[in-house]
Amino acid sequence: MFGDYSLGDLGSIFVMQGFAGLILFSVYVLMALGLAIIFGQMGVINMAHGEFMILGAYVTWMTSNFFQTYLPSLFSGYFFLAMILAFVASGALGMLVEWVLIRHLYKRPLDTLLATWGLSLILQQAFRSVFGAREVGVDLPQWMLGSLHVSESIEVPINGVFVMCLTVLITVGVAYVMYKSRWGRQVRAVVQNRIMAGAVGINTEKVDRYTYGLGCGIAGIAGSAFTMIGSTGPTSGQLYIVDTFLVVVFGGAASLLGTIASAFSISQTQSTLEFFMSGSMAKVLTLLAVVGILMLRPQGLFALKVRK
């Protein structure tokens, strides 16, 4: 298939394909980060993760409408405010959900699967009732559209660069909070031994609530960012949930580094395979590889060393 092309052509295609892989990597990391906290740290199987993302997307849509109507002069910068609002909205809903639903289930982690799945159905129907069954189109400021023209045949999508920067920023933020801050230590203490953590004076309920809220808030930011590359509709969250769990489980549930490594390997495998075969086959082979590796290494790529 490469016979007819010059070396220059091929070179630029490989550069762009590499870049496509990097974008996919950022997208995977961004959508998995929130879940890595909720599932990885707290052990809650949050099936409603996608819906928290879509809440962020709808907040972005509403913000964009608000700016278009009332503050058109500031429209070019609305997206940053939208992401903050998305974080706040999803995070607040997350804390509410934790208080109403999740906190009763910490002793029965498998039941969280059903509870949050039900929650995701409820949220989907709520979106449908509030925003309508049709997808909404989020208008983006002009500067976020199109591509950077690097050379004659290399074009770098601006939204891809944006997602990459955002991912780096949030990953660094999360890593800092989880591993360097006092609060992160408390979170890990609660996860490892709830009773003991309570005994040394940690307010475990509060830690749980904020941790869940943080995970959901990050999902909201991811949803907000994905309005640039995907659809915003009541059921769009379903498009992400499988890949998200795949990344987190493959990486090793309790490890942030594992999440990143697994997002990297899955995205690179997938985008390389996609180039040589059709999209569906690429997906099948990627999934097969993941299943195969998980059979050999059930704990995922990176696992915390714990004494059992």
Place this chain on the structure above:
Amino acid sequence: MSDEETKGLLSPLRRKLLMGIAAVPAITMLPRASFAQSPATSAINTTGLAVTDTEVTVGILHSATGTMAISETGSIEAEKLAIEQINAAGGVLGRKIKFIQEDGASDWPTFAEKAKKLLVNDKVAAIMGCWTSASRKAVLPVVEQYNGMLYYPTFYEGLEQSKNVIYTGQEATQQILAGLNWIAKEKGAKSFFFVGSDYIWPRTSNKIARKHVENVLKGKVVGEEYYPLGNTQFNSVINKIKLTKPDVIFTDVVGGSNVAFYKQLKAAGIDLSKQALLTISVTEDEIDGIGGENIAGAYACMKYFQSLDNANNKAFVPAFKKMWGEKTVIGDVTQAAYLGPWLWKLTVEKAGSFDVDKIAAASPGVEFKGAPEGYVRIHENHHLWSKTRVGRAKLDGQFELIYETADLVEPNPFPKGYQ
């Protein structure tokens, strides 16, 4: 009585309508006058359908919840509008149409179950419904077993024909061939790149398109790619498109993937005003989600666009917006769904009976001159004769009509040489 009906009665619009009718005695006189002349129920309903001296019940069966609600909402709206208009014009054989709405919930077994409920318990005279091929395939054995009548609105892959179904959308050859001919002639296109979602409709459509490109247009298909439903990352296939530089990108990507595909195409610097793209899966409904700026310049091959300039459509669009809101858009399938109740009414009147066997027999040749798309006629194979049109997407999310076939295109669900 389903929830939907109660809601319908309580809605402000319906209330206003009832008040309006109550306030103008002349209007209430008209249908009464026609009731007086209407034929006896026993004569026009020999099979025990839900027909009384004043009412006839039909079923609406679409997904109001679940993934497919995005697409099927428009169809539900169009069918309700058609029913309301038919009632305002005196009903069918002097009987008002009452509808029972059931929710298929985007789940194919549910569709079959609800179809059975409509036919067996409610004894509906006809069902307006289904959207995806999968839901139709689930309902088909039910309507055949219980001898119901289904009016199916979506353009689909063909390869089906039933006494109990009227297909008001296009089958694949009707939708694709004229569009490919046009783009080959107009753009001198020789090389095509196919991108589709991975299920039966895109695969069958692309198979037909490939045969046509290779055998008739003497062109070349330089790539054919499928992505799983719901896929949101298209950067790799976009790179392949850049590598192969096709004259035309031919797409049948559906659902949420559509949005991702066009956004990423735009972000990758593919300018649709220079790169020809022909889609058979994007209507005004989808553009709402995609965003006009992401798809402006693309060509779509359909039989109806909201912007069509004819007298029927000029009455239809404002009526639809009045009922469902100024911001709603009307896509190809929505219009096809609107045809269902009207074609059924015309067929019943032609047959002089609500009996399904008589309707099935009377269907071929029924013509609807008030169709928003212009004029349609039912073929012997229960599909519609209709024109194929190519439109170009504009920034505002509407299509500009570029080309239409001079004559109605014959439906051909089992195309020879294309299988």
